[in-house]
Amino acid sequence: MPADLAVIGLGHLGLPLAQAAVATGIDTIGYDTDPDRLAGLAADRTHHADIRRLLSGGFRPITDPAELGRVRTAVICAPTPLGADRALDLTDVADAARALAARLRPYTTVILESPVYPGTTEEFLRPLLEEGSGLRAGRDFHLAYSPTRQDPGSRAPSYASTPKVIGGLTPACTESAAAFYGRLTDKVVRARGLREAEMTKLLESNYRHVNIALVNEMAVLCHEMGVDLWDVIRCAETKPFGFQPFRPGPGVGGHGVPMDPSYRPPTGGALRMVGLAQDINNRMPQYAVQRCATLLNEHGKSARGARVLLLGVTYKPDLADQEGSPAPEIARRLMDLGASVSYHDPHVPDWRVHTVPVPRADSLYEAAAAADLTVLLQNHRTYDLQGLSVKAQLLLDTRGASPGGAAHRL
Template sequence: MTGSIMVPQGGPEEEVTVPDHQGEATDAGGTRRYDLAVIGLGYVGMPLAKEACASGLRVVGVDVDPAKIESLNAGRSYIDDLTDADLDAMLGSGFTATADDSVIARSEAVVICVPTPLDEDHRPDLSAVRGASAAVARNLTSGSLVVLESTTWPGTTDEVVRPILEQSGLKAGADFHLAFSPERIDPGNPKFGLSNTPKVVGGYTDTCRDRASAFYARFVERVVPVSGTREAEMAKLLENTYRHVNIALVNEMAIFCDELGIDLWEAIEAAATKPFGFQKFLPGPGVGGHCIPVDPSYLSYTVRKLGYPFRFVELAQEINERMPSYVVNRVQRLLNRERKAVNGSRVLLLGVTYKPDIADERETPAVPVARVLRELGAELVFADPYVSSWAVDGVPVPREEDLAVAVESADVTVLLQQHAAFDLSVVEDRARLVLDTRGVLAEAVHIERL
């Protein structure tokens, strides 16, 4: 694949390589060389490795988790967007996974795709980024390209990653190339993947940016250069903060529209008929995944360092985080209508992943919903075609295999995620009481929408 931007690569002259009998590139001493080393083999790193392999690049993956390495090298994928067949093709092209970070020294480009979670105080936790950067520094060679893709606060590439890399004795912009390119992976999206989603790239210097842009153009259709790493870092936070704030808006509207007797779902669909100036967002039981619950806090952290709060983000966080409790309140109301208490009632949770039709449970709002229901004495069960076992705070929740039996035996069913595998007509026809947090069920006496 040839991307829409092609710029000359800067840096020192690259070492001459010669192919061996399997087509693998080696240096003059016979040591294998790689075009790309991906550090962090999760939901971001593996799609990147997949597209790079498909474009003909020689790729190696580095991770600290032995289970991941064993699984990948055995051809078993644990990523929703990467099938075993995809992985077989990657392995056939020469891809391998390893915990040995010395392979970085034999790689022309290194992309860091490690997690950037929040700590218990909702502050950025960059321990994985620092660890990955230290591994790169130990193996950094002149002329290499290093790119950070992990979402973080503006200034991280320059203020955190660069000093660690320069402990190698090499200087960014002079001896090696440094850039930031935010990941835009949307797990389970059938339309947009890594190759056809525009790639934002910001470099420590213009030459760094150009080198990184040329690299990504080898397997991404469109590269979007920006003036620096901070602009690229901010772009990612802006994207997700925009979604976070608008989700909070409709979540709060769902609460007061219920009290006003207004069908917000119908109002949203009506507003969405406007062909300009409006984008549809839907309420739900809370926000989940690897971006929306986390990334805005990175931006809030950055603003607070200036001495004042980022009130939009913090208010949105407060609204979205209280939605699981509101869901439980609505469950209580439904049961009260039937003269039942939550204590002792059998509550079925339908769909415990954070998105439909994937197995990803990261930051799923199903957890806080389940936690509060359990505290109130509910007998919890769940049904999810993508989750074989599920525990909340270390305590297993029984899994229901048969949807019809599950909804018929539950005092109340809470639809948290609308997996396509769920036969919604079964829920509508056989459930006793239903709280539909996704607005996908037909309205009826026994069904309430959030």
């Protein structure tokens, strides 16, 4: 049965789009080149209700890619993780493109939503689609890019109230993509072209990384000076203009794509400030471990042999997603110092650091009372920090979420 929309890639990018489409009555199918991805998503307890609502709304996950040739719009939402060389891995995008290209029909609108570097849609995706289909982008089918704007786990703003940026290979491509997204969102913003839309995503991600790096540096400086940074931020955010609050932490996680310093656009330039920001943010796990060792030492204990309990190992509160979480590096560094590390996370039933299983605490308060040091890495809603501060022998709060004076803060 033909569908209006095919979402290709059913991970953290494709699920919100599929939800929004189904909610507005768009007949939607979902396909993933990795058949285990949807199963893994369904097994994630934070997405149970989402999957049930999708299926009850008529969403159809498909296993036969032949059905991709019977849709009006296909949106590629494949993941683009950083590889070992810190460059984007476009393997899943390529697999999605090949699966679609073999069935691509004239007049179909193809949109890429995966985070990519500027130029990827035209120079990487377009040839795969054209070679596999025999069709020509901009003449036989529409090709566009639209950056994702998601805040996983957040209850606001909604998909419909978040403006959607569109950039097409041609003006007609832009208008075709805009017509589709106009059914899902209240406002569509037309970029000048593909690269402008791709660069929009990069600017938004870099803005976050640079500002987090600033407050991370401020956290280190304020600790050395005996200044309460969290109170400083509380005061600064009362300014009604020219300031947006960001907060420090033990590292930066998530799926955003910062401009890696090793990336060089065709002009040969680079964003030096972003490279410096990444260096600062990448040092935060080491700084968090340094603070752990110092706190233990100040209380007459050595990191070697110390029992350290890590609370929250995901990259964001109240989600199971561990993409880019600083927790594994912090755990590894503590283990290298000789500490005995355990963890607690209501969303992660099993956790490994470089294939080494980390013991999970069943009873949170008992584990905190037994640990020499408890470290809050992620502030899940279920954590009672006031109660934990009473039970824990020593509590380091890397998120500034505990009541004043209840814990040592990063």
